[in-house]
Amino acid sequence: MAETSENKFEIIGKSAKDAQAIVRPSLTYWQDAWRRLKSNRFAFIALIIFSIITIMAIFAPILSSHSFREGDLFLMNQTPNAEFWFGTDELGRDLFVRCWMGTRYSLFIGFVVAILNFTIGVIYGGISGYVGGNVDNIMMRIVDILFSIPYLLWVIMLMTVMGRGLHTIIMAMTIAGWGQMARLVRGQILQIKEMEFVMAARTLGADATRIISKHLIPNTMGVVIINVTFAIPQAIFTEAFLSFIGLGIPVPHASLGTLSRDGTRMLLIHPYQLVFPSVIISLLMLSLQIFGDGLRDALDPRLRQ
Amino acid sequence: MGRYIAKRFVYMLISLWVIATITFFLMHALPGDPFTDTKKLPPEIIANLKAKYNLDKPLIVQYFGYLKDVARGDLGLSLRYRNRTVNSMLAAGFPNSMKLGLAAVGIGLFFGLSFGIIAALNNKGFFDYFVIILAVLGVAVPSFVFAGLFQYFFAVKLSWFPVAGWKGPTYVILPAVALGLRLVAFQARMMKTNMIEVMGNDYIKTAKAKGLSQPAIVVKHVIRNAILPVITILGPLIAAIVTGSFVIETIFGIPGMGKYFVDSVNQYDYTMILGTTLFYAGLLIFMVFLVDIAYGFIDPRIRIDK
Numbered sequence: 104m105a106e107t108s109e110n111k112f113e114i115i116g117k118s119a120k121d122a123q124a125i126v127r128p129s130l131t132y133w134q135d136a137w138r139r140l141k142s143n144r145f146a147f148i149a150l151i152i153f154s155i156i157t158i159m160a161i162f163a164p165i166l167s168s169h170s171f172r173e174g175d176l177f178l179m180n181q182t183p184n185a186e187f188w189f190g191t192d193e194l195g196r197d198l199f200v201r202c203w204m205g206t207r208y209s210l211f212i213g214f215v216v217a218i219l220n221f222t223i224g225v226i227y228g229g230i231s232g233y234v235g236g237n238v239d240n241i242m243m244r245i246v247d248i249l250f251s252i253p254y255l256l257w258v259i260m261l262m263t264v265m266g267r268g269l270h271t272i273i274m275a276m277t278i279a280g281w282g283q284m285a286r287l288v289r290g291q292i293l294q295i296k297e298m299e300f301v302m303a304a305r306t307l308g309a310d311a312t313r314i315i316s317k318h319l320i321p322n323t324m325g326v327v328i329i330n331v332t333f334a335i336p337q338a339i340f341t342e343a344f345l346s347f348i349g350l351g352i353p354v355p356h357a358s359l360g361t362l363s364r365d366g367t368r369m370l371l372i373h374p375y376q377l378v379f380p381s382v383i384i385s386l387l388m389l390s391l392q393i394f395g396d397g398l399r400d401a402l403d404p405r406l407r408q
Numbered sequence: 409m410g411r412y413i414a415k416r417f418v419y420m421l422i423s424l425w426v427i428a429t430i431t432f433f434l435m436h437a438l439p440g441d442p443f444t445d446t447k448k449l450p451p452e453i454i455a456n457l458k459a460k461y462n463l464d465k466p467l468i469v470q471y472f473g474y475l476k477d478v479a480r481g482d483l484g485l486s487l488r489y490r491n492r493t494v495n496s497m498l499a500a501g502f503p504n505s506m507k508l509g510l511a512a513v514g515i516g517l518f519f520g521l522s523f524g525i526i527a528a529l530n531n532k533g534f535f536d537y538f539v540i541i542l543a544v545l546g547v548a549v550p551s552f553v554f555a556g557l558f559q560y561f562f563a564v565k566l567s568w569f570p571v572a573g574w575k576g577p578t579y580v581i582l583p584a585v586a587l588g589l590r591l592v593a594f595q596a597r598m599m600k601t602n603m604i605e606v607m608g609n610d611y612i613k614t615a616k617a618k619g620l621s622q623p624a625i626v627v628k629h630v631i632r633n634a635i636l637p638v639i640t641i642l643g644p645l646i647a648a649i650v651t652g653s654f655v656i657e658t659i660f661g662i663p664g665m666g667k668y669f670v671d672s673v674n675q676y677d678y679t680m681i682l683g684t685t686l687f688y689a690g691l692l693i694f695m696v697f698l699v700d701i702a703y704g705f706i707d708p709r710i711r712i713d714k
Contacts, residue, residue, distance in 0.1 A: 248422055251696070252689050253688070259685060340550065344550070347550075349670060349673050371560065385550075392548065
């Protein structure tokens, strides 16, 4: 009988050294979020739809041979055909170009308003949350009182005084809209600044600038970005609403809101004039909402089961 | 509870005062005065007119005069129509808007809550998907599109309802549904999520363990707990109904506040717009105040927290 001793055995599996090795590539927060987002089918489809709409809004007006502002009065109210894919309106303007021009304006307003609200909100909420105490108290009471006025009324009031136009819409929606973001950022900062890793950074001698820029703001970004995705459709909706009651983009320019308003006027005679802008606006809203939901699941691992 | 109400009340007053102040200064930030663009008037008449509207006094005096007017409920005059005041417009339009608004809130609450409850009990079933689709549509499609479609299909094509106007009960149905749809969508989704959350709690298990029947559990425990958060969002939702009525009243030609308001926007009737906005803001802030108090009564945790 052969003698068994330790040196007759050979380890064929993992060695103790290999078990510690990192096999998979390490992922940053954003890579991880992207991986999770890709596996969410609905969010991914929504992202594709949104991208198609955006690409059309950018390129369709450039590539089309028709002008969005000049019409041919001999070609009024044409139903969709090979020449005018979405038909023409009551002034003989090509609705295909007008719809995508409108989408361009709506998207532009949505993005700019969301980014401005984001910037103001992060600064205001960041200061309020970081400084805390009485400063926080006063700053938040100001926000409470200013934003107890319903958002739309605020916007209408400001638009009345500032006049109609692209710039005034953006300004009014920014003045009336940054409060929500400020509240959100402040809440996040209050929570994060009490966490251990911030204390560790402070113990290691990091100054306030470093703590804010390297720890507090990056950690609020997930929640903030989710809210920006929801702020874009809200801004597009508000613009459509304002256009509808006559406070929108002045003619001959168009947004999805003004096109839908013109469409409802013609609905009983020429229903196709409402169909195209309202389908685009609905798809846009839907894809942004679903994408926002997907982004929330991807960016905020705490919400995952 | 008294302290809680008092605190809410003081907040409400401060908000109203801030809004009144902002409205006043916005109105005075407008270039020129109401009489610069009318026909050439002799200077004496302009002076007289200014005296009539208090425009000859220093700004601070005007401000306090205005605050006094607002406190008495006088919201100002129209710039476009002589003898038309914001108050007369509100008096003419408010009853119609209120009928429409109440109908819409009624539809929204009834269908929203019952859809939510049925969807939660029938989780992942047919009705659940119906509610999900409804919620998605309610969020994605603007109300004026719904209103237009309703008009087209139910009034023009099927002629079940009148197309537009305001002459009797049948005229209320289409606009109220168009206005309440968003509310139905929101409430249904929220109620469903709350119900499912509540059903996972231990006290539901306890109720089951002590032998309570399923309907009794749902009615006594699940619905009563799940309905609480729905009440908190009532404030913002009422705001949505009120602002939504601007569009719906215009489309259906209903002589309510919303339609007058949109008309004054289109006629650049500044004093009218700002006066009405002030009224709307006041109304909504008061609603939110009522909702807060109702919530304080229903949910004792709120009172302890504050």
